[in-house]
Amino acid sequence: MSCTKNDQGGQRFLLPWPDKSGRHQLQVIEIKSLSSPYELSGPAAQVYLQSAFSSTGFVGEPAQPDLTLADGVFVPRDVNSSIGLVLYAHMERLLKLDQELGIHNALSWPRSLGFEILLHEKDSVKLEFNNARYFLDWDLISFLPTSNGNTPLAVNPGVIAHEHYHAHFNLRVLRKLPQHIRQSEIQSFNEGVILRGWNEGFSDYYGFVYSENADFVQMSLGDEEGVRRNLALKTPHVIRSAAHHSQLFNALMDAGESTAEVGYRVGTDVARVLYWLVEEAGENAPLKTHRDMLAFVTKSLEKIPEFYLTHVNDKKLEPASVLDLFFRSGEPILTQAQCDVLLDAVPYVFNKENLEGECLQP
Ligand SMILES: [Zn+2]
Numbered sequence: 001m002s003c004t005k006n007d008q009g010g011q012r013f014l015l016p017w018p019d020k021s022g023r024h025q026l027q028v029i030e031i032k033s034l035s036s037p038y039e040l041s042g043p044a045a046q047v048y049l050q051s052a053f054s055s056t057g058f059v060g061e062p063a064q065p066d067l068t069l070a071d072g073v074f075v076p077r078d079v080n081s082s083i084g085l086v087l088y089a090h091m092e093r094l095l096k097l098d099q100e101l102g103i104h105n106a107l108s109w110p111r112s113l114g115f116e117i118l119l120h121e122k123d124s125v126k127l128e129f130n131n132a133r134y135f136l137d138w139d140l141i142s143f144l145p146t147s148n149g150n151t152p153l154a155v156n157p158g159v160i161a162h163e164h165y166h167a168h169f170n171l172r173v174l175r176k177l178p179q180h181i182r183q184s185e186i187q188s189f190n191e192g193v194i195l196r197g198w199n200e201g202f203s204d205y206y207g208f209v210y211s212e213n214a215d216f217v218q219m220s221l222g223d224e225e226g227v228r229r230n231l232a233l234k235t236p237h238v239i240r241s242a243a244h245h246s247q248l249f250n251a252l253m254d255a256g257e258s259t260a261e262v263g264y265r266v267g268t269d270v271a272r273v274l275y276w277l278v279e280e281a282g283e284n285a286p287l288k289t290h291r292d293m294l295a296f297v298t299k300s301l302e303k304i305p306e307f308y309l310t311h312v313n314d315k316k317l318e319p320a321s322v323l324d325l326f327f328r329s330g331e332p333i334l335t336q337a338q339c340d341v342l343l344d345a346v347p348y349v350f351n352k353e354n355l356e357g358e359c360l361q362p
Pocket of ligand 1: 162166
């Protein structure tokens with residue numbers, strides 16, 4: 001007789017999992033949808049270890065954890081077994097979150113993920129560490145090995161969720177746009193900073209909503225990056241302008257360096273404002289919880305392609321123009337208190353005149 005399935009049909013595992021303070025501790029975690037605890041394949045995900053991948057996905061079979069059973073709880077016998085199970089467990093919970101938000105149907109399930117994936121740095125023979133990537137052409141996520149001594153990205157709930165959300169942005173936005181030819185400086189900026197920034201910012205916001213930790217980046221990428229991307233930092237929750245970002249972008253371009261960092265800055269600015277729109281929502285706000293906001297934002301992503309294609313060649317788009325697009329192009333959905341957050345955050349885009357009649361009156 002098996003004593004490993006509990007009443008709900010799940011299996012229990014001893015896994016590193018954040019406690020209330022966000023620190024990882026070994027805890028008994030239930031996984032409901034694996035048909036066998038010895039293979040990381042189920043309706044939520046297929047998880048691969050150290051696999052190569054191509055357009056057809058990861059090569060080989062999903063990872064097979066090495067487990068021992070103690071008092072009805074499966075205990076992983078090595079680190080990779082542990083990480084693989086943590087990844088699956090989070091994907092199971094992300095599927096549930098997407099179902100609750102009503103956004104899961106757009107993606108194909110099970111999702112494909114790999115960890116301890118070996119990749120070379122761009123144009124180099126050096127291996128890359130401490131990174132995670134969503135590959136949009138192949139619709140899969142790769143977690144690279146960890147070398148910085150911090151919490152591995154592949155067990156960080158906010159990071160797993162962040163990578164997962166890139167698939168939503170890809171499907172609702174990037175795949176609706178033609179393949180880009182970056183010719184002008186304006187096009188490069190709009191694609192490399194603005195579109196990338198929105199993608200990163202909404203993914204960080206989703207990562208926060210899932211992990212319930214506005215500072216989830218810190219535990220894997222350290223204090224400096226953590227502070228830069230902490231969504232709950234109150235000051236400044238101001239969205240810096242296109243002209244501001246343009247300076248750094250041009251300097252990096254001239255030096256032949258990656259401009260990715262500029263996109264992250266845009267992303268954090270936008271995500272922080274979403275955070276404070278909910279924190280300061282006021283009474284009777286339709287978007288009162290972070291989940292309400294996330295569902296609204298995800299559905300609103302569909303407005304981006306047409307807007308972007310209309311303006312991509314004219315001018316450097318403002319990072320905050322996406323909020324204008326979401327919150328001013330339909331029925332009023334923000335309370336007056338939330339409109340005040342927008343006025344504070346982006347006074348050069350929003351003003352009393354253009355928000356007139358766009359905010360719900362108490
Ligand atoms: Zn990202």
